[in-house]
Amino acid sequence: MSVRAEADHGADEVLLGFARALRSAGVAVTQDRSQAFLAAAAIAGADDRRATYAAGRATLCASPDDLARYDRIFVAWFGGEPLPTGRRPAANPTPVQVDLGEGEGGGEEDSDGDVVPAAASDTEVLRHRDVASMSAAERRHLAALFSSLRPRTPTRPTARHVAWHRGRIDAARTLRASLRNFGEPTTVRWRRRGTRSRRVVLLVDVSGSMSGYADALLRLAHRMTTASRCGRGASRSADRPSGHRVETFTLGTRLTHLTRALRARDPERALAAAGATVPDWSGGTRLGETLEAFVDRWGRRGMARGAVVVIFSDGWERGDPALLAEQLARLQRLAHRVIWVNPHRGKQGYEPVQGGVRAALPHLDAFLAGHSLATYAELMEVVGDA
DSSP states (O other): OOTTTTSSSOHHHHHHHHHHHHHHTTOOOOHHHHHHHHHHHHHHOTTOHHHHHHHHHHHHOOSHHHHHHHHHHHHHHHTTOOOTTOOOOOSSOOOOOOOOTTSTTOSOOOOSTTHHHHHHHHHHHHHHSOGGGOOHHHHHHHHHHGGGOOOOOOEEEEEEEEEESSSEEOHHHHHHHHHHTTTOOOOOOEEEEEEEEOOEEEEEEOBGGGHHHHHHHHHHHHHHHHHHGGGTTSOOOTTSOOSOOEEEEEESSSEEEOHHHHTSSSHHHHHHHHHHHOSOTTBOOOHHHHHHHHIIIIIIIIISTTOEEEEEOOOOOSSOHHHHHHHHHHHHHHSSEEEEEETTTTSTTOOOOSHHHHHHGGGOSEEEEOSSHHHHHHHHHHHHHO
């Protein structure tokens, strides 16, 4: 990582020492933030200085005033320079434990230096755990880890060309530049096809058989929705993504548009608003009928045209599977990609024998697992590359 990181301290000890140095500089670094920093650095890669910088800036700073102090201490700490505060971390830093409730490891106090690596390992284990089998404490910890997901908005080429540093020669711009120099040859200008962001449509099954995954899936939808808003109004360039490119609906016994509720920045407020909006939580499943309603009311009017549509469902269809297949075929003709995410797909011994899944498979571009945070991260990659 750095000169300091390559010293006797382990990577986690160096990160915790940095957190304490920040606290000494006046930044209100709580234990929860230190834990979040460790978790984020473990995911982003503690040996990557830029990733560590971003992870710490996102988790340790709480106000604009903290950012300047953060930058100053970060440069000093990881650059091997004297700290502005003149203070050094303790040789044996206080261990930080991640509360995983009744998970493995128990609740015994352990003051040796192995506790911090153990906490990072527990976080990594949690990323691969089945969401439906988690305890309440593990779910609370998992909720904080959703911020580590990095959704990428898929893009599509446009007819418009934009200036670029390589690609095809832009004869018009090159000629205009030459004319401004009274006909003298000038630098060759280049261009390439512009890109625009594709819309992503999330259809989340909230029937009774999906109740164990509904909370995690809505947190995932909220993460994707808020991340897509970062580009809103950033630029009019065709190369920049525009905001509000993620739409979310729930499927059960009826179709519910949930995007407005999920636009709240705070995830807890967003999920509370979603809970108040959806009338058919843990009810039956009529995927064919609700998909037909989506295609008729929203899809054909433009929302699904050229979009990446992701369906989260276990495929337990109580309606007619033939109707589901018919509606998926219509959806596939409208959308750019149709991806089905099944929480049982990644489990050992799973076979796609459900009527809904068997009807859907011929009309899908991808059939993915979706039972853990790690599988959600893989889904982000597939959607971003679509």
